[in-house]
Amino acid sequence: MAVELEFEKPINNLRKKIEELKELTKDSDVDLTLEVQRLEERLKNLEDEVYKNLRPWDRVQIARHANRPTTLDYVSLLIDDFFELHGDRTFGDDEAIVGGIGFYRGIPVTVIGHQKGKDTKENIRRNFGMPHPEGYRKALRLMYQAEKFNRPIICFIDTKGAYPGKAAEERGQSEAIARNLFEMAGLTVPIICIVIGEGGSGGALALGVGNHIFMLENSTYSVISPEGAASILWKDASLAKKAAESMKITAQDLYQLGIIDGIIPEVKGGAHKDVELQAQLIDQQLAQSLQELLYLSKDELVEHRYEKYSKIGSFSFLNV
Amino acid sequence: MQLKNLFSKSKKKYATIPVETAKKDIPEGIMTKCPDCKKIMFTNELDKNLKICLHCGYHFQMNAFERLESLLDDMATFEELDRDLSSGNPLKFPGYEEKLKADQQKTKLSEAIVTGIGSINGHQLVIAVMDSNFRMGSMGSVVGEKIKNAIEKADELSIPFLIFTASGGARMQEGVISLMQMAKTSAALKKFSDHGGLTIIVMTHPTTGGVSASFASLGDFNFAEPGALIGFAGRRIIEQTIREKLPDDFQTAEFLLKHGQLDAVIHRKELKEKLGTILKLHSGGEKAWQLN
Numbered sequence: 120m121a122v123e124l125e126f127e128k129p130i131n132n133l134r135k136k137i138e139e140l141k142e143l144t145k146d147s148d149v150d151l152t153l154e155v156q157r158l159e160e161r162l163k164n165l166e167d168e169v170y171k172n173l174r175p176w177d178r179v180q181i182a183r184h185a186n187r188p189t190t191l192d193y194v195s196l197l198i199d200d201f202f203e204l205h206g207d208r209t210f211g212d213d214e215a216i217v218g219g220i221g222f223y224r225g226i227p228v229t230v231i232g233h234q235k236g237k238d239t240k241e242n243i244r245r246n247f248g249m250p251h252p253e254g255y256r257k258a259l260r261l262m263y264q265a266e267k268f269n270r271p272i273i274c275f276i277d278t279k280g281a282y283p284g285k286a287a288e289e290r291g292q293s294e295a296i297a298r299n300l301f302e303m304a305g306l307t308v309p310i311i312c313i314v315i316g317e318g319g320s321g322g323a324l325a326l327g328v329g330n331h332i333f334m335l336e337n338s339t340y341s342v343i344s345p346e347g348a349a350s351i352l353w354k355d356a357s358l359a360k361k362a363a364e365s366m367k368i369t370a371q372d373l374y375q376l377g378i379i380d381g382i383i384p385e386v387k388g389g390a391h392k393d394v395e396l397q398a399q400l401i402d403q404q405l406a407q408s409l410q411e412l413l414y415l416s417k418d419e420l421v422e423h424r425y426e427k428y429s430k431i432g433s434f435s436f437l438n439v
Numbered sequence: 440m441q442l443k444n445l446f447s448k449s450k451k452k453y454a455t456i457p458v459e460t461a462k463k464d465i466p467e468g469i470m471t472k473c474p475d476c477k478k479i480m481f482t483n484e485l486d487k488n489l490k491i492c493l494h495c496g497y498h499f500q501m502n503a504f505e506r507l508e509s510l511l512d513d514m515a516t517f518e519e520l521d522r523d524l525s526s527g528n529p530l531k532f533p534g535y536e537e538k539l540k541a542d543q544q545k546t547k548l549s550e551a552i553v554t555g556i557g558s559i560n561g562h563q564l565v566i567a568v569m570d571s572n573f574r575m576g577s578m579g580s581v582v583g584e585k586i587k588n589a590i591e592k593a594d595e596l597s598i599p600f601l602i603f604t605a606s607g608g609a610r611m612q613e614g615v616i617s618l619m620q621m622a623k624t625s626a627a628l629k630k631f632s633d634h635g636g637l638t639i640i641v642m643t644h645p646t647t648g649g650v651s652a653s654f655a656s657l658g659d660f661n662f663a664e665p666g667a668l669i670g671f672a673g674r675r676i677i678e679q680t681i682r683e684k685l686p687d688d689f690q691t692a693e694f695l696l697k698h699g700q701l702d703a704v705i706h707r708k709e710l711k712e713k714l715g716t717i718l719k720l721h722s723g724g725e726k727a728w729q730l731n
Contacts (some may be wrong), residue, residue: 200716200720202703202716202720203701203703204660204699204700204702204703204715205696205699205701205702206698206699206700207699208661208699208700209699210698210699211697211698211699212697212698212699213697220717220720221720222720224730225730226730227720227721227723232501255698257699264659265657267635268635268637268721331668334629336590378512399655406730409730413730
């Protein structure tokens with residue numbers, strides 16, 4: 120593995136030591152099996168301890184991990200006969216967002232998600248998963264199509280945010296995001312959103328107005344990146360770690376705040392350790408969620424979504 | 440002799456005329472040359488390969504019945520619609536009737552489109568295929584009427600509508616009546632769509648002008664074959680208007696995909712399978728929701 124995360128260092132050190140010991144027993148007469156067993160036990164305990172007590176900043180690192188499974192990884196494991204559809208029919212095809220149709224457990228569905236690249240070349244093509252307006256407009260086009268043919272919509276959210284660029288502003292980044300929020304509120308099919316990595320601000324929310332919102336255990340969802348918050352609040356992006364701690368951006372925080380409907384557990388150490396197992400964990404939640412929503416009528420679905428968002432907010436009244 | 444003449448290219452004082460007899464070494468039609476890679480191959484091998492160049496993958500144009508045979512499950516069950524509909528000469532355009540007659544003899548078609556009911560991978564649908572060998576696939580009254588009728592048939596039977604477009608655009612000889620076919624076909628598609636109908640478009644080489652600016656762009660799914668020329672205004676007209684040289688891939692299917700106009704570019708060999716997938720995904724009807 121190319122990337123070592125800061126908090127995983129003790130685990131990796133111990134693992135290395137065990138490997139060394141094993142090598143040693145191979146070449147010498149000394150029997151260290153017991154010792155190795157003891158150490159392996161300790162490794163397991165250490166892993167449990169570390170992964171159970173992840174700090175928000177640790178989770179940010181996992182959510183941004185270079186090997187973190189992407190939308191298309193899950194699509195290939197969860198969706199049969201997936202057919203990718205391109206273009207906003209207006210300006211371009213933004214590869215930072217992918218979309219298409221396929222069967223989920225035998226039901227036709229529309230799947231839309233942010234798409235990060237696996238290597239530098241793909242990341243450049245996909246603009247590191249940061250969409251332009253045409254990406255959101257492609258997503259909206261596919262959502263209208265889903266509504267016409269009465270297909271549930273599944274959205275995978277994984278972006279640092281909408282791309283802050285000149286061309287994006289010229290083509291109406293704000294309008295594109297706003298339009299999606301507006302139209303998603305009124306769609307008459309079930310919408311299920313799952314944050315699988317980074318949920319970066321409006322760029323994430325533009326695919327995120329759903330009947331049910333879930334987050335993977337180590338994903339984040341926030342109004343701005345910790346770096347961005349640090350530079351706005353304290354004029355110093357290097358204080359990102361501190362910002363991450365106070366911004367309430369983890370799945371656990373959002374669940375407590377009542378923003379999301381559930382947390383999808385992750386494979387120990389993060390989704391990238393076992394993509395297939397992770398897909399199964401998502402599958403369980405998705406099936407349950409869809410089953411619930413399939414009972415609702417078109418009007419009820421819209422009302423359900425409306426109620427969900429109208430309840431969010433925190434205020435008190437002044438005693439005048 | 441003047442000095443300036445020394446540098447100018449000397450004009451040929453004669454013209455070459457190909458010798459008629461020398462050309463006949465190979466009987467006509469046995470070999471075909473690929474316009475893209477310039478390689479020569481046997482025509483029957485090319486036909487067997489769905490008219491795709493054996494060397495570079497260039498997609499040759501297919502005529503209407505070649506297309507139907509390549510896609511439909513069984514040609515015997517194909518039920519053609521409006522087979523006998525043929526054009527009049529509404530504007531009394533000089534020479535139009537002769538041209539129509541000549542093309543009817545050449546192509547054995549009554550007009551530039553064939554419509555009918557058939558099935559792909561077991562999914563029944565209304566299919567329409569334009570044929571550019573007939574008046575460049577241009578859209579006159581008959582093409583418009585047959586498309587409208589085909590869409591209405593799909594609506595009546597609640598089955599999908601699939602059309603392969605190949606057209607130079609409006610039919611000049613029918614003037615403004617031709618132009619109005621754009622509105623007529625689009626209106627039919629709108630009605631069909633409002634009833635929940637599924638429309639699939641496959642644009643083939645070439646799809647331009649009034650056809651691209653009406654029904655050809657209005658599918659729930661807009662696909663195209665690789666390399667197909669698709670656009671509204673002709674390249675020469677655009678170049679003359681903006682006084683700029685256009686890029687080589689301008690108005691190709693790939694260019695359109697990049698610019699957001701197409702859902703996908705589909706290779707001819709994958710066409711039947713992929714259309715089958717789309718049809719399967721829409722075969723459940725309303726609320727076909729039962730999780731496995």
